[in-house]
Structures are given as structure tokens and as C-alpha cells.
Amino acid sequence: MIPYGRQDITQADIDAVVNVLQSDFLTQGPLVPRFEQKVAQHVGAKHALAVNSATSALHIACMALGLGQGDWLWTTPVTFVASANCGLYCGAQVDFVDIDPRTYNLCPQALAAKLAVAEREGRLPKVLVAVHLCGQPCDMQAINELAQRYGFKVIEDASHAIGGKYQREFIGNGRYSDITVFSFHPVKIITTAEGGMALTNDDTLAERMALLRSHGVTREPSLMTHAAHGPWYYQQVELGFNYRMTELQAALGVSQLTRLDDYVARRHALAQRYDELLSNLPVSLPWQHPDSYSGFHLYVIRLQLDQITMTHREVFEALRDKGIGVNVHYIPVHTQPYYQQMGFKDGDFPQSEEYYREAISLPLFQTLTHQQQDQVVATLEEVLLA
Numbered sequence: 001m002i003p004y005g006r007q008d009i010t011q012a013d014i015d016a017v018v019n020v021l022q023s024d025f026l027t028q029g030p031l032v033p034r035f036e037q038k039v040a041q042h043v044g045a046k047h048a049l050a051v052n053s054a055t056s057a058l059h060i061a062c063m064a065l066g067l068g069q070g071d072w073l074w075t076t077p078v079t080f081v082a083s084a085n086c087g088l089y090c091g092a093q094v095d096f097v098d099i100d101p102r103t104y105n106l107c108p109q110a111l112a113a114k115l116a117v118a119e120r121e122g123r124l125p126k127v128l129v130a131v132h133l134c135g136q137p138c139d140m141q142a143i144n145e146l147a148q149r150y151g152f153k154v155i156e157d158a159s160h161a162i163g164g165k166y167q168r169e170f171i172g173n174g175r176y177s178d179i180t181v182f183s184f185h186p187v188k189i190i191t192t193a194e195g196g197m198a199l200t201n202d203d204t205l206a207e208r209m210a211l212l213r214s215h216g217v218t219r220e221p222s223l224m225t226h227a228a229h230g231p232w233y234y235q236q237v238e239l240g241f242n243y244r245m246t247e248l249q250a251a252l253g254v255s256q257l258t259r260l261d262d263y264v265a266r267r268h269a270l271a272q273r274y275d276e277l278l279s280n281l282p283v284s285l286p287w288q289h290p291d292s293y294s295g296f297h298l299y300v301i302r303l304q305l306d307q308i309t310m311t312h313r314e315v316f317e318a319l320r321d322k323g324i325g326v327n328v329h330y331i332p333v334h335t336q337p338y339y340q341q342m343g344f345k346d347g348d349f350p351q352s353e354e355y356y357r358e359a360i361s362l363p364l365f366q367t368l369t370h371q372q373q374d375q376v377v378a379t380l381e382e383v384l385l386a
């Protein structure tokens with residue numbers, strides 16, 4: 001089976017991890033700060049906080065922004081559930097904004113329209129999570145203008161997008177948002193096994209997220225309520241968590257990061273090759289906005305169901321049967337039972353649901369060979385034109 005995504009682990013990665021195992025620190029050593037500094041430098045952010053997953057990063061990002069009971073978090077339905085769940089963790093309510101049918105990202109026009117209504121009804125969101133689906137950045141400038149006008153905060157869920165660019169600058173530099181989150185799960189662009197990171201240019205947000213990552217405990221005198229009892233002293237000043245990344249993970253991350261730009265370039269070359277090889281098939285190819293340089297975590301095609309005799313499910317199953325490890329990203333979050341219990345219904349976000357009825361993620365990862373890619377294309381052709 002050719003998987004839809006997989007990690008690339010080199011001997012240098014293995015050596016880096018083994019070195020940590022033989023060192024004094026398996027956690028809370030020098031490599032986590034080094035990884036943070038390298039990612040921050042690479043993307044052009046002031047602060048970076050490494051954590052044990054992007055889900056944890058989203059949680060502490062929402063908390064640092066003050067999201068709580070009585071507040072609203074808005075995001076796109078076409079994302080992994082974590083982009084929405086982080087609002088629920090904070091006791092806030094979640095709502096969604098439908099997607100742009102060209103980019104499959106949250107639609108700024110739909111957002112503007114929903115904000116106008118929400119303002120009249122007195123239920124404006126406190127936080128918007130903008131998800132860069134497949135690695136293609138959202139229209140961040142338009143989102144930022146709306147954030148200024150309506151006074152909400154913006155988190156970029158860039159789990160798919162490290163190494164990508166918006167308006168020719170790296171995603172993560174925070175030009176149009178408060179906090180950006182990356183994921184280092186093995187299917188993503190670079191990996192630390194499990195792992196994530198939150199980036200910000202705001203000193204206060206960085207300080208709060210650092211506290212929340214580690215039990216709300218500090219050894220920093222300026223954050224304490226009174227003078228230290230002695231050199232052993234620490235204070236818990238907030239209710240935090242243990243969301244720390246280990247040194248093993250950070251070592252892997254530092255090593256992987258040296259290949260990030262090559263990885264993204266390779267993903268672009270493969271995506272372009274798919275574009276050419278699939279151009280005559282009854283599928284819609286992933287349209288790219290000229291302002292964006294995608295991280296290309298995913299290559300999603302949409303079946304033109306009126307041009308073929310098979311259903312979406314039949315095409316998917318036929319590809320899997322023939323060894324092509326396709327996937328679907330994502331089942332719209334508002335159609336999940338947990339969200340339907342809150343009152344969301346099928347039909348609430350029609351563009352997202354239509355996308356879901358047609359979308360298939362083809363294999364795309366840095367070590368995918370042209371021969372494997374040709375096999376994917378030939379199999380798809382065989383299935384669609386059968």
C-alpha cells in the first residue's frame with residue numbers, strides 16, 4: 001500500500017535521538033529551547049513554545065488569549081476536530097464559517113457576513129482559528145482586517161503549513177495573527193513523533209503559554225507573589241498542564257528542520273507533476289491562490305461526480321483495494337455526533353459538505369517516487385474511466 005503520507009527518517013535523525021538517550025537530559029534540557037529558537041528564526045517569529053502536540057498548542061493558545069465560558073470560538077468545518085475542540089476545552093462555545101469552494105479554506109466573505117449578524121445579536125467570537133488546509137494559507141489579510149474591525153483574536157492552525165508562505169513570507173511570522181500553531185505528527189511535513197509548537201510575537205502571550213505548558217509553575221521572581229523562600233523555591237500561579245516536549249523529540253525536530261525547505265520544494269514538485277498527469281481526468285485539482293506558497297501537506301482532488309458513473313465511496317474503495325492508500329480530509333466537524341448534540345445539523349455548511357462528498361487525498365510525501373506517483377495516477381485513471 002502506498003500511504004497518503006509518511007515520515008522521512010535519516011541516519012542523522014537517528015544519531016541525534018541516540019545522542020540524547022546517552023546524554024544527561026531526556027527532558028527539560030538544552031534541545032527544546034534550541035528547537036524553539038531554530039523554528040522561530042526560520043519562520044520569523046519572536047517566540048516559539050514547543051509542546052507535546054498541536055492539540056496542546058491550540059489549547060494553551062486559546063487559554064492565553066483569555067477564551068473562557070460565555071465566549072465563542074469560530075473555525076472552519078473542514079478541519080481536524082482539534083481546531084474546534086480547543087474552544088470546548090476552555091468552556092467556550094464553538095461555531096463554524098463555511099469554506100471558499102476554490103481554496104477549501106474558511107471563506108472571508110462568509111466570515112464577514114456572519115460577523116455582521118453576530119454583532120447585531122451580541123455574540124461576536126473572541127477567537128477565530130484559521131486553518132491552512134492542505135498547507136495553503138487562508139486569506140489572512142482579509143481575516144486580519146475583520147479581526148481589527150470586530151475585535152477578535154486570530155490563531156493560525158498551520159498544522160499543514162510549516163515551510164509554506166503567505167505573500168512571500170513564511171507562515172508563522174504572525175504578521176496577520178496573534179498565535180500560529182504547527183503540528184509535528186509523523187504524517188505532517190516535519191515530525192517529532194508527537195509534537196507541536198505555538199509561535200507569537202507577543203511577550204505576554206508567550207509568557208502565559210510557557211506557564212500553561214508546565215503546570216502554571218514558575219521559578220521567575222517577577223511572576224511570583226512574594227520573595228522566594230530559598231533557591232529551591234517555585235510558585236504555582238495558574239492552573240496549567242504537563243504539555244512539555246521531550247529532548248528526544250526536540251533532537252528529532254532540530255534534525256528534521258534542516259530539511260524543511262527541501263521537503264516543501266519536493267512536495268511542490270510532486271504536486272505539479274500530479275497537476276500535469278491528472279489534467280485530463282474528471283477531477284478538480286487543488287487550485288492555488290497566487291498569494292500562497294502552500295506547505296502541501298495534502299494533495300486533495302475533488303471527483304467530478306456528474307462525469308463518472310461511480311460514487312465517491314466506490315472510487316475510494318477501489319483505490320484502496322488496488323494498493324493506493326488514499327484518505328479523506330476531513331469529515332466536516334459539525335457533522336460529528338459530538339457536535340450534532342450541540343445542535344449542528346447536516347446542511348448547516350453546504351460548501352463544506354459538498355467538498356466532503358467529493359474530496360480524496362492522494363499520496364503525497366517527500367520520499368514518494370515518480371514510479372509510485374505514476375502508479376497512483378494509472379490506478380486512478382483505471383478506476384475513473386472503467
Ligand SMILES: *Cc1c(COP(=O)(O)O)cnc(C)c1O
Nearest residue numbers: 053054055080082159183185195
Ligand atoms: C494534525 C492536526 C491537528 C492536531 O495535531 P496533533 O499534533 O496531532 O495534536 C490540528 N489541526 C489540524 C488541522 C491538523 O491537521
